[in-house]
Structure formats: structure tokens, C-alpha cells
Amino acid sequence: MRWVPLLIALCVSPAWADFTGKVVAVADGDTITVLKDREQVKVRLVEIDAPEKGQAFGNKSKQALSDLVYGKQVEVKERGKDQYKRTLGRIYRDGSDVNAEMVRLGMAWVYDRYATDRTLYQIQTEAKAERRGLWADPKPVAPWEWRRR
Numbered sequence: 510m511r512w513v514p515l516l517i518a519l520c521v522s523p524a525w526a527d528f529t530g531k532v533v534a535v536a537d538g539d540t541i542t543v544l545k546d547r548e549q550v551k552v553r554l555v556e557i558d559a560p561e562k563g564q565a566f567g568n569k570s571k572q573a574l575s576d577l578v579y580g581k582q583v584e585v586k587e588r589g590k591d592q593y594k595r596t597l598g599r600i601y602r603d604g605s606d607v608n609a610e611m612v613r614l615g616m617a618w619v620y621d622r623y624a625t626d627r628t629l630y631q632i633q634t635e636a637k638a639e640r641r642g643l644w645a646d647p648k649p650v651a652p653w654e655w656r657r658r
Contacts, residue, residue: 527586532578537562538570538617540595541578543585553595554608555588556629558620558652565650566616566643573616573642577607615642618651 533549534542538559543550559574560567578600585598600607611617612629615636619629637644 527584529582529584531582532580535571535575535579537567538574538611541574541583541600543583545585550585551595552585552598552600553591553593554611554617555597555599556620556624556626557608557611557617559611559617560643561652561655564652564655565646569642570611570616573614574607574611577610578602583607612636613641615640615644618643620653622653 528543528545528550530543530545530550532541533544536542536551539554539557541552541554543552559570562568562571581602584601585596586601588597588599591597608617609626609629609632612619612632613636619633624630636642643649
């Protein structure tokens with residue numbers, strides 16, 4: 510009977526597997542490809558949403574993420590899969606939270622619909638107050654609104 514709690518823990522634990530790897534591609538400001546054990550894994554950064562490619566600051570956002578992670582080893586804290594079968598994750602490079610850094614730089618919004626880390630909102634408020642990145646635009650359009658149009 511001592512094994513029952515262990516069995517229950519195994520059954521209810523998420524099947525997520527954190528991993529490390531080298532970033533081999535940056536698709537946009539919130540999607541990267543990580544080489545994990547010779548397998549390319551597409552990773553969507555959780556809790557943030559970056560401007561789309563055709564949107565204002567889209568290219569700058571992609572470049573900012575590339576500057577942070579391209580060609581570097583990162584740790585992916587996996588949080589499941591999305592509807593496109595991409596791995597959802599919080600990305601860390603040398604212990605720094607890349608998702609939060611994109612918000613701090615003003616290169617991504619906190620994705621209200623999926624955000625659980627409330628500290629991201631304070632980071633966004635500071636970026637907005639200092640008019641960093643996309644917040645330099647007097648009327649920035651959130652990516653989820655831009656996609657709806």
C-alpha cells in the first residue's frame with residue numbers, strides 16, 4: 510500500500526519534460542526552434558505575444574529575440590503543447606527569463622488570455638511607462654487584435 514501515493518503522483522503529474530538545447534532558428538518574437546538531442550523542437554514562448562511579421566515592430570521583435578537566444582544554449586521549462594503541436598515553454602538563457610526580458614524590452618505583450626505569472630504585468634507597466642520598444646507607438650495594436658482584423 511505504500512506505493513499508492515507514488516502511483517497517484519505519477520498519474521496526475523503533467524507529462525512535461527524540461528530540456529536544454531541550442532536555438533537554431535527564430536521564427537518571430539515568440540517562437541524559436543531548439544535542437545534537443547538531434548531533434549528540432551519548435552517552442553512557443555508562453556505567457557507573451559509578440560507582434561506578427563506584418564505588424565509594426567514585428568521584425569524588431571524577432572531581431573530582439575534572436576539577439577537574446579540565437580545560437581545559444583537555453584533551458585526550456587515545458588508547459589505542454591499548443592493547437593499547432595508546438596511545445597509551450599518558458600525559456601531561460603544563463604538563468605535569465607527570456608519571456609520576461611521580451612516584455613521588459615517592449616518587444617512583446619503579456620498575453621492576457623494565457624498569463625499566469627502576475628509579475629509580467631509589472632514589467633510591462635514599466636516598459637510602457639518608459640516607452641520601450643512597441644510602447645513608443647502612441648497606439649500599439651496587440652497581436653491578438655491585429656490577427657482578428
